[in-house]
Amino acid sequence: MTGNSRFAVSLHILAYLAYRYGASVPSAEIAASVDTNPVVIRRLLSALVKARLVKAQKGASGGFSLATAPESVSLLDVYRAVEPQPDNGLRNFSPNHKCPVGAKIESILQAIFLKAQAGMEAELADVTLAQVHSQLHSVCPGKK
Amino acid sequence: MTGNSRFAVSLHILAYLAYRYGASVPSAEIAASVDTNPVVIRRLLSALVKARLVKAQKGASGGFSLATAPESVSLLDVYRAVEPQPDNGLRNFSPNHKCPVGAKIESILQAIFLKAQAGMEAELADVTLAQVHSQLHSVCPGKK
DNA sequence: CTCTTATGTAACCATTATGGTTGCCTTAAA
DNA sequence: TTTAAGGCAACCATAATGGTTACATAAGAG
Numbered sequence: 500m501t502g503n504s505r506f507a508v509s510l511h512i513l514a515y516l517a518y519r520y521g522a523s524v525p526s527a528e529i530a531a532s533v534d535t536n537p538v539v540i541r542r543l544l545s546a547l548v549k550a551r552l553v554k555a556q557k558g559a560s561g562g563f564s565l566a567t568a569p570e571s572v573s574l575l576d577v578y579r580a581v582e583p584q585p586d587n588g589l590r591n592f593s594p595n596h597k598c599p600v601g602a603k604i605e606s607i608l609q610a611i612f613l614k615a616q617a618g619m620e621a622e623l624a625d626v627t628l629a630q631v632h633s634q635l636h637s638v639c640p641g642k643k
Numbered sequence: 644m645t646g647n648s649r650f651a652v653s654l655h656i657l658a659y660l661a662y663r664y665g666a667s668v669p670s671a672e673i674a675a676s677v678d679t680n681p682v683v684i685r686r687l688l689s690a691l692v693k694a695r696l697v698k699a700q701k702g703a704s705g706g707f708s709l710a711t712a713p714e715s716v717s718l719l720d721v722y723r724a725v726e727p728q729p730d731n732g733l734r735n736f737s738p739n740h741k742c743p744v745g746a747k748i749e750s751i752l753q754a755i756f757l758k759a760q761a762g763m764e765a766e767l768a769d770v771t772l773a774q775v776h777s778q779l780h781s782v783c784p785g786k787k
Numbered sequence: 788c789t790c791t792t793a794t795g796t797a798a799c800c801a802t803t804a805t806g807g808t809t810g811c812c813t814t815a816a817a
Numbered sequence: 818t819t820t821a822a823g824g825c826a827a828c829c830a831t832a833a834t835g836g837t838t839a840c841a842t843a844a845g846a847g
Binding site for chain 3: 646648
């Protein structure tokens with residue numbers, strides 16, 4: 500992962516939309532739950548709408564709602580929607596190609612990071628938004 | 644992963660030390676291969692020495708060398724040595740605990756990130772420094 | 788119709804992380 | 818005792834991130 504909070508906040512957003520399933524939820528309401536600015540929420544929702552995970556309704560009494568059932572959304576879908584392609588620390592990595600090691604290390608590292616990334620993404624693919632939603636209930640019994 | 648280049652550069656360093664196995668390699672030589680400042684290299688080597696992956700020799704004709712055989716060093720060892728504990732985007736994540744979702748989402752996300760992290764680390768644990776070193780040769784045939 | 792509420796997006800700012808650099812102290816071989 | 822190395826602190830420039838304001842647009846409420 501990347502050190503930013505895009506993925507974490509996006510999951511919070513989607514968990515909230517699952518919690519209010521069926522309703523049209525304005526960004527301000529989500530922002531209150533996340534405790535941040537509505538524009539931050541809308542920025543992420545913009546990516547989620549483009550990924551067809553969320554529907555946006557403009558105008559009065561508008562807001563956001565899940566585009567599909569929580570069961571059909573994996574966390575990997577969310578990750579891919581909001582997280583920029585992971586440059587695994589080799590953005591500013593330009594070794595000396597005149598050195599035998601420097602010449603070849605970059606492609607080797609790329610392959611390694613690809614495998615590591617795949618291992619992580621496999622775990623995310625294994626969890627659905629519905630599972631997150633149900634944990635929300637089980638951990639907090641008595642709440643609607 | 645984290646977006647910084649600590650892990651990538653550290654692997655380059657260790658691959659270089661494997662390439663020059665047995666020799667005492669000064670940080671300036673490694674820096675030439677990575678194409679950066681020797682202090683940057685020494686900063687990372689400081690962590691690698693603390694993790695007992697590398698030995699440092701001070702004074703004239705000193706330098707750095709691998710502390711153990713490349714076969715016994717996994718990339719996970721390196722990752723743990725140089726990468727700070729991954730706060731998976733929840734460092735500045737303080738949701739509104741008065742909201743049923745905000746109150747519980749944090750611990751749920753922590754569990755998810757832990758699993759995802761474990762999936763990635765399992766892949767890193769599967770690769771040794773010796774394998775990286777051998778790829779260095781195979782990819783670049785004819786080089787010593 | 789027109790008001791009000793909402794999204795969409797651009798622009799800007801403060802904070803922080805990162806890596807590069809200099810400088811100086813210490814260590815140990817030559 | 819001179820010289821070549823690491824150890825480490827301090828500082829700076831750059832970039833990313835998230836928060837904020839502002840404003841244009843869209844669409845339901847009345």
